[in-house]
Amino acid sequence: MKLYTWGRAPNPRRVLIFIAEKGIEIPVEDTGEGAALKGEFLDAGPHRLVPMLELDDGTRIGEAMAICRYLEATHPEPNLFGSTPVELATIEMWERKCEAEGILAAGEAFRNAVPFMVDRGLPGYSVAIPQIPELIERGRVRFTEFARKLDAQLAKHEFIAGDRFTVADITALCAVDFAEKARLELPTDTERLHAWRARVCARPSTQV
Amino acid sequence: MKLYTWGRAPNPRRVLIFIAEKGIEIPVEDTGEGAALKGEFLDAGPHRLVPMLELDDGTRIGEAMAICRYLEATHPEPNLFGSTPVELATIEMWERKCEAEGILAAGEAFRNAVPFMVDRGLPGYSVAIPQIPELIERGRVRFTEFARKLDAQLAKHEFIAGDRFTVADITALCAVDFAEKARLELPTDTERLHAWRARVCARPSTQV
Incomplete structure (x- = not known):
C-alpha cells in the first residue's frame, strides 16, 4: 500500500490527518517535481489527482474521502465517519459542505x-483550464460565507458535525489553513471558529 | 419524514432515483415558487439548498449523498454504496467524481x-453571486472531459463504478441529463457512454 501526495496541498493533507488520527502507518510518496505531478503517476490513471491510495494488488483509490472511507472500513477505531444512521448522514453533510464551500x-x-x-x-485536467480572474473575488465571498456558517454551527456544537471530532473537522481545518495561502482571512468576528481552530490545531494529528 | 425538492433540479433527482431503487415511500414537498426556494424553508437552515430530508424529530439532513447514506443505513437492500472496503471506496470515488466533474x-x-x-x-447563498460568462465555456470543456473519462471507464465495466448499478450511476445520469439543459451534448464518439445511458434510462427508477 502506498499513498501518493503532493507537498502541502489540502486534499492529500485531509488523508494524512485522518491516518494520524487512526494511528495507521502507510508509506507516502510525494509526486511533486517542481510544480507538476509526475507523468508516470498521471499515466497510471484513472484520475490525474492526489491523494491516491494504491493497494498491494494495484487497485487505485482516488479522492480524499474515498480513501478515508476505505481506511475507516479497514480500521474502524477511532470512528471518524459516524455510527448511527443520523450520525453518518450528519457527518457526511458537513464534510461535503466543507469541501464544496470551503476547500473549493x-x-x-x-x-x-x-x-x-x-x-x-x-486541478486534474490534461487540457488547459484558463484562469478566470473574477473567480478570485467569488472565492473570497464564498469563503467568508462558509466561515460564518461554521461559526453559527459552532454556537451549537463543540465540533463541526456535533460534539466530537470527526472527518468533517479534518476537511474544515484543511479548508481554513489552505485559505490562508489564498490570502483569505477568517472574519475577525467569527470568534467561535477561531477558538475551534485553536482546539483542532492542538491535536498532534494536525501537525502534518 | 419529508423530502424537500425543487422541480426537476439534478440534486433532488439523485435522491428521488435512489428512493425509487430502494422502494421506499417518502412524502415529497416541492419548495418551488417561481424561480426561488420558499423563505420558510430557507430560514429553517442550516443549508439553503434542496434536497433536504427532514426527520420526524425535526433533524434536517442536506446534501444528496448524505440523505442517500442515511437511507442506505436504514434500508440496506438493495445495496447501492458498496459492501467491502474496496467497493465502498471505489463507489465513493466515482460518485464524487461524477458530482465534481459532471454535475458541477x-x-x-x-x-x-x-x-x-x-x-x-x-446555489445556496443568501448574498449575490454574480454570473461569470467565462464559466460557460469552462463548464463545456470540463463536461466533455468528464464524458470521455466515463466512456473510458465503461470500456472496462458495465456500470460507472464496476459491474453493477450503484449510486455512482445515479449521479452520473443526473449529470448527463442536466447537461442537456445547459446545451452540453455528449461527444458523438463516446459510444459506450451513450449505450450505458440507454441501459440506465430503461430502469423504472430513473423515470423521475
Missing part, C-alpha cells in the same frame, strides 16, 4: 490568482 | 448562462 472556494481564489497556475485553473 | 461542470455552464440565474451563479 479557497481553491478558486488561489488557483485563479497565482502565476504558476496559468492554464491550470482547476 | 454542467451547473457552471447552466447557471452562468441563463437570465433567471442573474446574481445566482451558485
Whole structure:
C-alpha cells in the first residue's frame, strides 16, 4: 500500500490527518517535481489527482474521502465517519459542505490568482483550464460565507458535525489553513471558529 | 419524514432515483415558487439548498449523498454504496467524481448562462453571486472531459463504478441529463457512454 501526495496541498493533507488520527502507518510518496505531478503517476490513471491510495494488488483509490472511507472500513477505531444512521448522514453533510464551500472556494481564489497556475485553473485536467480572474473575488465571498456558517454551527456544537471530532473537522481545518495561502482571512468576528481552530490545531494529528 | 425538492433540479433527482431503487415511500414537498426556494424553508437552515430530508424529530439532513447514506443505513437492500472496503471506496470515488466533474461542470455552464440565474451563479447563498460568462465555456470543456473519462471507464465495466448499478450511476445520469439543459451534448464518439445511458434510462427508477 502506498499513498501518493503532493507537498502541502489540502486534499492529500485531509488523508494524512485522518491516518494520524487512526494511528495507521502507510508509506507516502510525494509526486511533486517542481510544480507538476509526475507523468508516470498521471499515466497510471484513472484520475490525474492526489491523494491516491494504491493497494498491494494495484487497485487505485482516488479522492480524499474515498480513501478515508476505505481506511475507516479497514480500521474502524477511532470512528471518524459516524455510527448511527443520523450520525453518518450528519457527518457526511458537513464534510461535503466543507469541501464544496470551503476547500473549493479557497481553491478558486488561489488557483485563479497565482502565476504558476496559468492554464491550470482547476486541478486534474490534461487540457488547459484558463484562469478566470473574477473567480478570485467569488472565492473570497464564498469563503467568508462558509466561515460564518461554521461559526453559527459552532454556537451549537463543540465540533463541526456535533460534539466530537470527526472527518468533517479534518476537511474544515484543511479548508481554513489552505485559505490562508489564498490570502483569505477568517472574519475577525467569527470568534467561535477561531477558538475551534485553536482546539483542532492542538491535536498532534494536525501537525502534518 | 419529508423530502424537500425543487422541480426537476439534478440534486433532488439523485435522491428521488435512489428512493425509487430502494422502494421506499417518502412524502415529497416541492419548495418551488417561481424561480426561488420558499423563505420558510430557507430560514429553517442550516443549508439553503434542496434536497433536504427532514426527520420526524425535526433533524434536517442536506446534501444528496448524505440523505442517500442515511437511507442506505436504514434500508440496506438493495445495496447501492458498496459492501467491502474496496467497493465502498471505489463507489465513493466515482460518485464524487461524477458530482465534481459532471454535475458541477454542467451547473457552471447552466447557471452562468441563463437570465433567471442573474446574481445566482451558485446555489445556496443568501448574498449575490454574480454570473461569470467565462464559466460557460469552462463548464463545456470540463463536461466533455468528464464524458470521455466515463466512456473510458465503461470500456472496462458495465456500470460507472464496476459491474453493477450503484449510486455512482445515479449521479452520473443526473449529470448527463442536466447537461442537456445547459446545451452540453455528449461527444458523438463516446459510444459506450451513450449505450450505458440507454441501459440506465430503461430502469423504472430513473423515470423521475
